[in-house]
Amino acid sequence: MRWLLGPYTEARTYRVAAYLLVGLAFGVFEFTVLVTGFSLGVGLLVTIIGLPVLVATFLVARSLATMERRLARSWLDAPLPRRRLAQHEPNGFFWARLRSLTTTPRTWSEVAFLMLRLPMAVLDFTFITALISAILGGFAQPFLVAAGVDTRIGTWSIDTIAESLIFLPFSLVLLVVGARLILGWGELSRRMAAHFLGRLDATELKHEILDILARTEGADAFRILDELGLRLGHGxxxxxxxxxxxxxxxxxxxxxxxSRDGSRPVFAAA
Amino acid sequence: MDEFGELALREREARRIARRQWFWLHLAVFATLQVFLYVVWALGSASYPWFIFPLFGWGIPIAAHAVYAFVVQDAEEIMVQRAMREGGEQE
Incomplete structure (x- = not known):
């Protein structure tokens, strides 16, 4: 019973429920922005405006993905990189920026996540509101009948206290398992966020390792891994x-x- | 092989085992549902074999999952194995 009811005392459950509730607003906004931006950009590619619009859309997508990453990390405890690594973007006009953005695999996985956010958010919102309604409905029914409110389910009119108590056992069961259901459903969002937003491109990892080696006078692979974990988190x-x-x-x-330190290879920046 | 190499090897083996376990679970669910659908068909009119549609429709992703679980290797795995082979040859 503690396994079922314990999550009600944990903040994590309410953070996941909040993520499922507010996700719909974020999903609608992100989907609208991206579809509008890409449609406009591609449509206007024959003119001079198309490229800047596309670049701006990709940059906005990156910012939205960063926000989603922070949200997933703090509300879902998703194993995501702690900070966005500085991109070594080329100086140049829009064509160079666009090429650099579109050839980075992480950009496309972020765009895919943002596009999938809306359908997932619809499912999340439907689930959480249906669960809360089902739980509250069974408890509220007797009060509604006592207050004289006319409640119907199809053609069946619930007008006695005895009839209103029929749904109470279902609501009780849902109340008991509800927290675990919320956490289980939130796990889907957590895994989706980790899969799409948890990418670490090879180039970014190389830059990070070179930065670590530049600050130390040689480090073995274990120390490099520890340092990367401190900087980026674990996942x-x-x-x-x-x-x-x-x-x-x-x-x-x-x-x-x-070089070798006994049996361990020690790496240093060249 | 140094200690870090052994750690990486254990991590790759664990990932490979996890991939295969997920595939076997997928296959078990697939097989159970296909048997159920066949029984429904057999107990019904048993005329047009409609059960072949979910069989092939889901069978193709099962085959793809099998390839992913048993054949596909990450680029990093291939790179590390190649480096280990070259290191062994040099020794």
Whole structure:
């Protein structure tokens, strides 16, 4: 019973419920902005205005994704990178900026998340409002009947206290399991956010590792992984395999040199 | 292989096992539902074999999931394995 009712005493449950409730407003706004921006930008590509509109839309998408990332991290405890790594964007006019934005895989996964946010938010909102209504409905029914309010379900009119108590057991069951249902449903949003917004591009990881090595006089892979965890947080975006593969790539490109400290390889910026 | 390499190897193995477990769970749900649909068809008019539509409609994603679970490797995994092979050859 504690497993079922315990979440009611945890702030996490209410944060997830709030995320499910407000998500619809965010989803509508984000979908509208992106569809309008992309439609306008692509439609006006034959003119001089199209490119700036497209660049602006991608930049707005990035800002919205950053906001969604913070929301998911704080309200859903989603394992996402803690801060947006500085993009090394080329100086240049819109064409160069657009090319840099559109060739980054993270941009497309962010746009995909923002587009999927609306249908997911509709499902989230429907679920949470249906759950709350079903819970409150069974408890409110006897009071409504006592107050003389005419309540009907289809052609069945509920006009006695005995009839109004029929839904009470269902509401009680939903009340008991409700918190776990909210957390379980929130897990879907959490996983979706982690999948789409939790990307860490290889280029970003390389820059981050090079920054770490520049500040230290050599570090082994464990220290690099710890330092990355402190900077970015922990999640599936930061695994030993990713760090190992990135170090191999940096070695191959000559940005990093390796020496040995006993059996452990020590990496340093070249 | 150094300690970090062993840690990375264990992490890759754990990820591979998790992928395969999810596939087996998917396959179990698929098989159960397909048997159920077949029984519904058999107990009904048993004329037009409509059960083949969900069988193939869901079978194709199952096949894709199998490929993802047993064949596909991440680019990083391939890079690390290649580097390990080259390191072994040099030694």
């Amino acid at each position: 599936s975006f930061l695994t030993p395999t990713r760090v190992e593969a990135t170090l191999i790539a940096l070695q191959s490109s000559g940005h990093v040199t390796v």
